[in-house]
Amino acid sequence: MIEFANQNIWTGRFDDEDGESGLRWHQVIQTQTFDNLRSVQEPHIALLGFRSDEGVRRNKGRVGAKNAPDFIRKACTNLPYSKEKQIPISDFGNVVCEETDLESARKQQIESVSELLQKKYFPIILGGGHETALGNYLALADNFEDIGIVNIDAHYDLRIPVEGSTSGTPFFEMAHFCQENNREFHYFCVGIQPTGNTEALFHRANELNVETVLADEIHSDLKQTLHQLEKFLEKHSVIYLSLDLDVLDGAFAPGVSAPCANGLTPFQVKSIIQKIIQSNKIKLFDVVELNPEFDQDNRTAKLAAHFLQEFTKA
Numbered sequence: 001m002i003e004f005a006n007q008n009i010w011t012g013r014f015d016d017e018d019g020e021s022g023l024r025w026h027q028v029i030q031t032q033t034f035d036n037l038r039s040v041q042e043p044h045i046a047l048l049g050f051r052s053d054e055g056v057r058r059n060k061g062r063v064g065a066k067n068a069p070d071f072i073r074k075a076c077t078n079l080p081y082s083k084e085k086q087i088p089i090s091d092f093g094n095v096v097c098e099e100t101d102l103e104s105a106r107k108q109q110i111e112s113v114s115e116l117l118q119k120k121y122f123p124i125i126l127g128g129g130h131e132t133a134l135g136n137y138l139a140l141a142d143n144f145e146d147i148g149i150v151n152i153d154a155h156y157d158l159r160i161p162v163e164g165s166t167s168g169t170p171f172f173e174m175a176h177f178c179q180e181n182n183r184e185f186h187y188f189c190v191g192i193q194p195t196g197n198t199e200a201l202f203h204r205a206n207e208l209n210v211e212t213v214l215a216d217e218i219h220s221d222l223k224q225t226l227h228q229l230e231k232f233l234e235k236h237s238v239i240y241l242s243l244d245l246d247v248l249d250g251a252f253a254p255g256v257s258a259p260c261a262n263g264l265t266p267f268q269v270k271s272i273i274q275k276i277i278q279s280n281k282i283k284l285f286d287v288v289e290l291n292p293e294f295d296q297d298n299r300t301a302k303l304a305a306h307f308l309q310e311f312t313k314a
């Protein structure tokens with residue numbers, strides 16, 4: 001089910017005395033539906049929420065991520081916006097997971113994201129638990145061949161879907177899809193915590209040729225990480241970027257299902273994101289695992305907004 005974009009979310013402070021240079025997101029965002037959607041000729045962001053935490057529930061996590069998309073929008077509403085230096089943003093509302101029917105919501109998600117890609121939008125998908133990632137990847141795979149996956153996450157999310165798809169299985173399911181469809185699986189996972197992944201997960205990552213950067217490696221040499229990332233970016237024509245907010249230290253990002261010890265700083269995450277944007281190859285970004293119920297002063301949602309601002313730069 002698709003829930004129409006709600007213009008009432010996009011309200012905030014007005015600085016009319018400053019004219020155009022005082023603009024904020026809520027003054028420029030356009031709400032849109034998929035009816036008669038036309039292709040865009042210039043770079044244009046399409047925000048789409050994925051209101052689901054069914055994957056988190058199935059993965060025995062702390063539910064609440066289904067309400068994240070509107071909290072992220074709220075955190076974006078007062079961000080400054082320059083018509084000259086930023087690209088247009090449209091809000092397409094939310095794909096909604098009804099009750100436990102993640103599979104139907106995913107079908108809708110693949111259709112909607114695929115349409116946005118075909119109409120040349122840059123989709124930014126607001127999760128949702130990390131189950132959000134699978135539909136995004138499958139939509140990309142419908143439209144592009146050589147996809148490099150970058151996941152900024154404390155966890156590999158390479159669990160075997162024993163009882164169906166969960167927030168812990170999406171990258172395993174992508175690998176499985178690739179095997180079934182004779183495609184290559186290229187997965188670069190950055191921010192991994194040895195305390196957050198069992199030996200089985202490290203082993204699976206190794207078997208699937210996953211390129212891993214540990215959180216500690218970033219703490220000791222961010223430049224080296226960016227260099228390693230650059231080499232991965234060079235090898236692929238299309239990049240899919242997923243950001244699981246639990247990669248950030250729990251002190252910065254308490255509003256997640258599984259808060260992180262020894263996690264990354266906002267600056268480290270932003271540097272990684274900037275490097276990926278500079279490649280000009282990114283076709284889709286998702287930000288997942290915000291759980292507003294555990295957030296403090298909306299600081300995790302504000303971090304998500306802080307990172308989203310990077311993608312709007314022309």
Ligand SMILES: N=CN[C@@H](CCC(=O)O)C(=O)O
Nearest residue numbers: 059061130155157167168258
């Ligand atoms: N999205 C994935 N989450 C982690 C959760 C870990 C935890 O609950 O501690 C995982 O499955 O590995």
Ligand SMILES: [Mn+2]
Nearest residue numbers: 154155244246
């Ligand atoms: Mn995680």
Ligand SMILES: [Mn+2]
Nearest residue numbers: 130153157244
């Ligand atoms: Mn994850």
